[in-house]
Amino acid sequence: MQRVMAMRLRLLQRPVRIVAQSNAAFSTKAPEFSDIVYGQDTGVRTVQFNRPEKLNALTLPMAMHLTQRLHKIEANKTVNAVVFSGNGGKAFCAGGDIRALADNGKDPATRHGEDYVADVPKSQALKGQGLGTYLALTGERLKGHEVIGLGLATHYLPTSEYETLVHYLTGLEFADHVPQEQRDEMIHEALEELETDEAFQEIDPEYLETVESVFGALNDNDTMEGIFERLEKLNTEWSQETLATLKKMSPLSLKVTLEQMRQGAVKTCAECFQMEYRMATRMMENPDFFEGVRSVVVDKDRNPKWSKRDITKVTAKEVEAFFKPLDKDQELILYPSATAVTEKEE
Structure with missing residues (x-):
């Protein structure tokens, strides 16, 4: 609680307006594509993988749909952050859907090219x-702290802080003249305020x-x-x-x-x-x-x-x-x- 209060005070001292989040303010459009649910608020977009019965494993249609949406988000200069999550609580994303890949792979006509989803x-x-x-x-x-220790990620937050993070990110509004570097730094500081000691193991x-x-x-x-x-x-x-x-x-x-x-x-x-x-x-x-x-x-x-x-x-x-x-x-x-x-x- 002390971390959250300190964060609130620091953010209020900066050239940015904090907007209280409500169910009415946060809009989630009816998904055109049910396997991914997109949400939006001022300055923030949310992306939720929505295949909990498959541990949110990615399919080719999901990858193509997400790629198109991210290109549009990238071109929108008013978006400061994109927050990804997985529905169901068991997994963020299990990776590529190997069951679907195996089923397609049995047919030579669908084995190559268009049915392959490239990962990092x-x-x-x-x-x-x-x-x-x-x-x-x-x-x-x-584990989370191991990813941080190896330099493969910049911040680690426990799941319990997820809603708090989204709340603060959706409340950030930047004036047009605020440079991107300053926006990034403010988001960085918001993440730091929510980090727990576990991140520094x-x-x-x-x-x-x-x-x-x-x-x-x-x-x-x-x-x-x-x-x-x-x-x-x-x-x-x-x-x-x-x-x-x-x-x-x-x-x-x-x-x-x-x-x-x-x-x-x-x-x-x-x-x-x-x-x-x-x-x-x-x-x-x-x-x-x-x-x-x-x-x-x-x-x-x-x-x-x-x-x-x-x-x-x-x-x-x-x-x-x-x-x-x-x-x-x-x-x-x-x-x-x-x-x-x-x-x-x-």
Whole structure:
């Protein structure tokens, strides 16, 4: 409460008008597209993913619809912030809808190009270092304070402060002469006022060193076999649990992912998009992807039958095939942002 009161006093001292939020003032248009609900108020737009039964997983129509809307919002100079949320309380967004992707992937006519939703390149995110490789191979997730500690986000707020944040953001009104830098700084200060001590927890440096010693690219024998050997030699609770997790994964996918991380560390973001599009296209032609979706999402028996028994059965030639160029009519086309349509926001 003290943080909120301090924030209120500081904001009132600045050249900005605080408007009390009410149900009447905050308008939410009847959604043209029910999977995403858009809201608006002075200076703020809200975007809520609305597929709670699917943990708000993104589909291609959702991505296309959202992209068009964001281009319009970007062109609107009166918008100071866009707040994203997920309906249902269980998940913000589970990522791409792999069930839909698997269903489409069974048909060669819908396997390529238009049915692929590009995500932020995983190989670019952490530059192929030990922690990035660990996350990519195991599927482990970072917690809020860990994301802050690694410099991957600027602020962390607990869920309990979400409504308070939206309330203050929707109350900010800037005069036309206020420069963008000052607007950004005021929003930044509003976020800082709501941050809790949890945001400033340090990541255990010993843990990071251990992860690097196992998954880092500078290790001798930088292969999946080498990673398995280092985990076995370490023989700690963490290494045993990590090894058990890796042994459940598709051996082919593990080796392809490791190669992805190593190549991605020296590529540009655009090159990573192209590389990962080739990988994804090839993965859609491999039975392991469909088997993984079946075991986790469809039948939920969590007992997949992979195409390779273990990592020693996966050859370098099989891995290399995932990174070869596609036919010209199947390659990913990246358009400059300047070509984006910037229609007037409704």
